[in-house]
Amino acid sequence: MKTQIAASAFALIASGAYGEALERTIPDAVGRVSPALEAYSRDDLLGSVWAGPQLSLRDRALVTFATLVTRHESDNLATHIELALDAGVTPAELSETVTHLAFYTGWGNAVAAARAMAPIFEARGIAAESLPPADPALLPLDRNAEDARENFVRGTFGDVSMGVVDTTRELLFRDLWLRPDLAPRDRSMVTVAALIATGQSEQMTFHLNRAMDNGLTQEEAGAMLSHLAFYAGWPKVFSALPVAKQVFESRSN
Template identity: 65%
Template sequence: MLKIASIACSLSLATSAALAQDRLPIDQEELARVSPVLQAYTKDDLFGRVWQDPALSKRDRGLVTVAALIARNQTDELSDYIRLALENGVTPAEISETITHLAFYAGWENAMAAVDEAADVFEDRNVSANQLPAVDPDTMLPLDEEAEASRQSFVQETYGNVSQGVVDNTEQLLFLDLWLRPGLEPRDRSLVTVAALIASGHVEQITFHLNRAMDNGLSKDEASAMLSHLAFYAGWPNVFSAMPVAKDVFESREG
């Protein structure tokens, strides 16, 4: 597994302390021994340029990357990216809630694999249970009752005769519980959802969730930057599969 290593080279562009060359979640020396070309792309383009683009904050990039790795069950460097996210302003509570959220959107076992990686990071940082979201929060986020009624009516009419269990759990567990938990702001919850959908190639689900993300405060520029970021972590084909959907969402909101 590639691990953080101290190396002599420096980034071609100025970086924050959290993205200093000796703090990258990829061992540049080992990478150079295997593929000097890939090492150059990693140093100069991924960390030297993409991570420095202010169109999406480093905090958001941390959340997006963690979500993509969980969705793809790529845990070799996940603990290092969790550390990077924490160093860029993501809280342990937000990491915890992201993992919980993605259990529903990426599958239970992918979330369990992420728990194993996060546990080591939390232990190293002395993160205690009282720093993490409560099982039963004192106050849940407000519900848009009209929007939820419309969503539920559509799902019931469309899929009730296919699997009432899925319809019921979608309503009760997801939209009347998970999405109302205060441990992750609605914008951030939408952000990690869209990132996970793109990373796992679930194009058909993106329209609803990208619109919801933008309703929750994600800007078009931020959404565009997220696509550019995810090309490196999910691959160009997955991003280009998502691009027509994003284009339609952007155009529909501008009309």
């Protein structure tokens, strides 16, 4: 019965424009090597998790892409780039996600992702001229929130590395986070996904609160954790769960 229900759910989501790209996320080699893994992938991951209504397909595709970039899974990126585009993530949003994750997961991961994206963009006629420019007009700065963040970081770490304090202020929070082609909610969401994927749960409190301030709901955040268990692994998600619980409880008081 479970397999029949999962197969029906998979058929439903695979019937959309993104269906072929979704199916390609399970390579034929998986079934030849591990029929059990193929069954879990099709019945549970694609048939149940991806069909879950708590988080949109578009958001699932975006956070999966961010997780694969973070984990340097270049061989798996192509099918998920196609899936993200077919599920409604725009080329500009993918471009901005790669730029953003360079700062949060390392330059090498972002460069590898760019290499994987380039032939897909070319095949779809997505030219560099149509993507976000290097120096766009920035979103307004929330001065009070930024002053509070800056005062905490400067007071805590100013005598350790003013270089980190200064570049965090100037490059990240007064530049990168204000670029307009990735909505603040989505920018926060891919940051939280990257922190989970790297097991950096100690950084999550600030960024999950920021994500929820930017519009991510508790239900969506919980669904993202469930989704990422498959792509980052259960141990990393269980390391993140206490932080998420603390954030949710603090916001409900």
